[in-house]
Amino acid sequence: MPPATPSGSHQMRFTTLDRAQRVRFRRAVTLMLMTLLLPGSAQLVSGNRRTGRIALRTWAVLVLVGLGTLVASFFWHGVAFWAGTNTMVLQGLRIGLMVLAIGWAYLFVDAWRLGQPLTLQRQHRLAIVGVNGFLCFSVAGALLFGAHVVGVQRDFMISMFGNGAAVDAHHGRYNVLLMGGDSGAGRWGLRPDSMTVASIDAETGKTVLISLPRNMQNFPFAEGSVMAEQFPDGFDVEGMYLNGLSTWALDHAALFKGSKNPGVDATIMGIEGITGLKMNYWAMVNLEGFKDLVDAVGGVELNVRQPIPVGLPWEKTFHYIDPGKRKLNGHDTLWFARAREGSDDYSRMARQKCVMSAMLQQVSPQVALRNFEQIAGASEAMVSTDIPRGEVDRFVDLALKAKSQKIATLSLVPPMINTAHPDIALVQKKVAAAIARAEGAKPPAQETAEAAPAEEAPATTEAPVAEETSTPAAQPSPTPTPEAPQSVTGGSVGSMAEGYAANESEDLGAVC
Known part of the structure; x- marks a missing residue:
């Protein structure tokens, strides 16, 4: 008759096996998290080190390029705008995102293999499969969606804009x-x-x-x-x-x-x-x-x-x-x-x-x-x-x-301009004056002469601007008076006879 096995030894053996299972489970989860944070680190620790080194170096280069682009874009917005509108850059980015999605998904699957799922208990094995699948599809899916968005932008640029020659600014x-x-x-x-x-x-x-x-x-x-x-x-x-x-x-x-x-x-x-x-x-x-x-x-x-x-x-x-x-x-x-x-x-x-x-x-x-x-x-x-x-x-x-x-x-509308017989010289003076005011410059001299009544004393250089945008400076009111109610025609402030505020304003947002 074989000697009886003490019940304590059975309990010790099951406790040891349980601990070993938990250690293996934690190791498998750790390998997948390492792949999420530092792609290739799981392979460098437990698998093919050559694959791990390639993946880590690639990731380091991508991070450096990404950070460099962000810094450059912060100090010079033109970098981001150029990258977002250049079709060759967009095509390269699109292909790169797709390759990155496939490569990262491979690293997740390999990390799952390195975790030796067949040695785990059933519930641990199912949990590992779920976690790995979630991480794999989430990361790869996000990258593939990014590739799709970049593709949409590239197609938009191709269909919307041509390859014509750029034209230099005229007078700035x-x-x-x-x-x-x-x-x-x-x-x-x-x-x-x-x-x-x-x-x-x-x-x-x-x-x-x-x-x-x-x-x-x-x-x-x-x-x-x-x-x-x-x-x-x-x-x-x-x-x-x-x-x-x-x-x-x-x-x-x-x-x-x-x-x-x-x-x-x-x-x-x-x-x-x-x-x-x-x-x-x-x-x-x-x-x-x-x-x-x-x-x-x-x-x-x-x-x-x-x-x-x-x-x-x-x-x-x-x-x-x-x-x-x-x-x-x-x-x-x-x-x-x-x-x-x-x-x-x-x-x-x-x-x-x-x-x-x-x-x-x-x-x-x-x-x-x-x-x-x-x-x-x-x-x-x-x-x-x-x-x-x-x-x-x-x-x-x-x-x-x-x-x-x-x-x-x-x-260029009434009452300033007669659309049936426009005064083109006046039109071009008004255009030049509007641009000059926008640039913070004085209006052209002829606009000043036109704005100042001949019988009055010569006006200051600021008078024409005041005449264009508010009550004439030559006729100040001695005491503040309530502002006259604004007429509204067809949903716009003003009328055809007196002009519409949104048709000639220094601040379109204020009159709309």
């Missing part, structure tokens, strides 16, 4: 013609509904928005241009307006040899002849597609001063936007900008400027990142432009600078 400013057009059949790009020149300081980003009415007539063209040769006395075609230049050019496309967009080229020739500014680039905005962009950023908040109709009276969805501070979706924002009931073209121009200002001020980098894919998709369908890809980083930098500054505006 970039002038970009922004046009809005309907997307209906036969109308896209044919008759721009709105035309605005964004004149941007090449260093500070200070922006002046110069709006031109679509019904302007009898205007000249840029000297030496195709349109100037056809209309040496100005565009005086009966019944034709500024927004009809595109249609005329498409009907006479043979005159514009080698042009991909004769309608846009003709419009630019007219804009340059009117304003005296040389255009660097242009962008055509599909106004119907604009509502998708507004929806992509979560809506835009606007100050609604009068009920604005949305839709047509016979439509089931017809309604009014009530007065007050309202956050509007894309559909309502588009109608806010374009509604005609109870307003005129110049009131609409004022509302459109307020929408542009609100979009610039309210769309933060955080919002753009959260909704990047939707924004990219909406923008691709919304905008056509000749801005080359190599210049996008420059304009992103300028846009961020402009975001923190007041936006000055000038609209």
Whole structure:
């Protein structure tokens, strides 16, 4: 009869086995956490050291490159903008993220193998499989999603922007013609509904928005241009307006040899002849597609001063936007900008400027990142432009600078300008003065002479600025008086007779 085994020895043996199981489990978990924090460290400790060294060195290089990029971007934002708009860099980053995802997933699987899962108890083995699967798919999934986002950005850059040559700033400013057009059949790009020149300081980003009415007539063209040769006395075609230049050019496309967009080229020739500014680039905005962009950023908040109709009276969805501070979706924002009931073209121009200002001020980098894919998709369908890809980083930098500054505006509309017979010399003086004020310079001398009444004593150099922006300095009020109530027409402060505040303001945000 075999000797009896003391019960204490059984308990000691099970306790020892249990401790060994816990040690192996902790070791397996540690190997996976090491792989999460320092990829390759698990292999360096318990597996193929060559694989571990390669992985650790690769990780160290990636960390150093990442930190260097962050530091460089902090001191010079152009690094990040350049990397985010360069298609070759984006393609390399996309491939790199996919390779990193595959390699990191392999290291997690190998760490699981090094943990010897078959030697573990069943519950420990199941836990290790769960932890490893969670870490593997989480890390690899995040990297693959990042590769997808980078791919979306690259496709957006390729489809949106061309490979044209960059154009240097003119007198320290970039002038970009922004046009809005309907997307209906036969109308896209044919008759721009709105035309605005964004004149941007090449260093500070200070922006002046110069709006031109679509019904302007009898205007000249840029000297030496195709349109100037056809209309040496100005565009005086009966019944034709500024927004009809595109249609005329498409009907006479043979005159514009080698042009991909004769309608846009003709419009630019007219804009340059009117304003005296040389255009660097242009962008055509599909106004119907604009509502998708507004929806992509979560809506835009606007100050609604009068009920604005949305839709047509016979439509089931017809309604009014009530007065007050309202956050509007894309559909309502588009109608806010374009509604005609109870307003005129110049009131609409004022509302459109307020929408542009609100979009610039309210769309933060955080919002753009959260909704990047939707924004990219909406923008691709919304905008056509000749801005080359190599210049996008420059304009992103300028846009961020402009975001923190007041936006000055000038609209070439009544009562200042007679759109049927515009005084082009006066137009160009007003444009030059608006840009000079935006740059903090004195207005041109002729603007000063024009602003000072002949029968009064000579005014100081500051008088013309005061005349343009507030009560004339030559007629101060002896005692403070309450400010007169502002009239509102078509949802915009002012009227056609007295002018609209948003059409000529040193601070667009304040009057909107």
